Amino acid sequence: MLGLWVVGCHRGPDLQPRSTDDPGFGYYRVAVQDDEGHRRRFRMLLHVATPDRIHAEILTPVGTTVWILDAGNGRLSMTDVRHGEAWVGDDDGTMLGDWIGVRLTAQSLVGAILEGVAPNGWRVERQASPTSILPESLEVEDAHVRLTFDLRRIRPLGGDAASLGTGRPPPGVQIHELDRFPTERIVDVDGEAP
Numbered sequence: 480m481l482g483l484w485v486v487g488c489h490r491g492p493d494l495q496p497r498s499t500d501d502p503g504f505g506y507y508r509v510a511v512q513d514d515e516g517h518r519r520r521f522r523m524l525l526h527v528a529t530p531d532r533i534h535a536e537i538l539t540p541v542g543t544t545v546w547i548l549d550a551g552n553g554r555l556s557m558t559d560v561r562h563g564e565a566w567v568g569d570d571d572g573t574m575l576g577d578w579i580g581v582r583l584t585a586q587s588l589v590g591a592i593l594e595g596v597a598p599n600g601w602r603v604e605r606q607a608s609p610t611s612i613l614p615e616s617l618e619v620e621d622a623h624v625r626l627t628f629d630l631r632r633i634r635p636l637g638g639d640a641a642s643l644g645t646g647r648p649p650p651g652v653q654i655h656e657l658d659r660f661p662t663e664r665i666v667d668v669d670g671e672a673p
Contacts, residue, residue, distance in 0.1 A: 502526065502527065502528070502593075502611055502612045502613045502633075502636075503526070503611065503613075503633050503634050503635045503636045504524045504525065504526050504633070504634045504635075504636060505524070505525045505526075505611065505613040505628075505630050505632075505633055506522070506523075506524055506525075506630070506631045506632045506633075506634065507522070507523045507524075507525055507628045507629060507630055507631065508520065508521075508522060508523075508628075508629045508631060509521055509522070509523045509626070509627065509628050509629075510625075510626070510627045511581070511624060511625070511626050512624065512625045512627075513623060513624050514622065514623045514624065521537050521538070522537070522538040522539075522540070522542075523535050523536065523537055523538065523628075524536040524538065524544075525592075525613065525628075526636065526640070526643050526644065527588075527589050527592050527593060527613070527644070528589070528640065528643075528644055529589060529593065530586050530589065531550060531551055531552070531553065531570070531584065531585040531586035531589055531644075532550070532551040532585070532589065532643065532644025532645075533548060533549070533550045533551070533585045533588060533589060533644055534547070534548070534549050534643035534644050535547070535548040535549075536548075544560050545559070545560055545561055546558065546559060546560065547560060547648070547649065548575075548578065549643065549644060549645060549646060549647060549648065550570050550585035550644065550646050551585065551644035551645045551646045552645065552646055553569060553570055553646070554567070554568070554569060554570060554645070554646025554647070555567070555568060555569070555570035555574055555575070555585060555646055555657060556646055556647055556648040556657075557574065557578055557657070557660065558648045558649060558652055563651070563652045563653060564652055564653045564654075564655065565648030565649075565652045565653070565654050565655070566654075566655045566656065566657045566659065566660040567646070567647070567648060567654055567655070567656070567657055568656055568657025568658060569657070570584050570585050570586075570646065571584065572584040572587070574657055574660055575588070578660070581619060581624055581626045583598055583601070583619075587601075588619070591603045591605070591617065591619050592605075592613070592614060592617060592628075593612060593613075593614075595614075595617075600621055600622075601619060601620065601621045602618075602619075602620045602621070603617070603618070603619050603620075604616075604617070604618040605617050605618075608630060608633070610633055611633045613630065613633060614628065614630065615630050616628060616629050616630065
């Protein structure tokens with residue numbers, strides 16, 4: 480975890496040659512806006528791989544990981560790092576909707592991120608990066624919510640990609656069923672949880 484925090488805080492030269500084998504981590508500014516004008520913003524470290532592998536860490540303004548989303552193989556885990564709790568279950572798109580406001584499965588979100596594929600009923604606008612398979616910017620929108628990603632930098636993974644995007648939480652946390660996720664812990668502005 481400390482290694483990811485250090486990656487998120489690094490401010491030096493960071494553009495790496497384009498690689499299709501290992502996208503590394505994208506450090507993004509993310510915004511979610513609903514149809515009523517409510518907006519949430521946060522910083523995110525993001526690693527994705529086809530077909531449905533996502534590892535995302537929501538960061539505080541100073542770079543501390545507060546939430547971890549890990550999805551893959553049809554499974555999803557959401558970990559509240561501060562409280563040492565995780566919610567784990569099948570990825571049906573519902574929990575991503577409760578967590579960040581976008582009701583998509585991990586596979587649909589990976590398709591949008593890596594290839595600009597728009598799930599049915601959604602609009603996707605993707606600007607490619609010259610240095611990574613991760614996008615420079617991405618906007619995913621339906622009639623009720625808009626999710627935007629703005630890339631700040633790309634960092635090499637520096638570890639085992641096989642351990643990311645598995646749908647499993649980190650070791651040592653208390654595990655709950657995903658359908659018992661407390662919606663009052665929704666991620667709010669600048670990566671803080673209530």
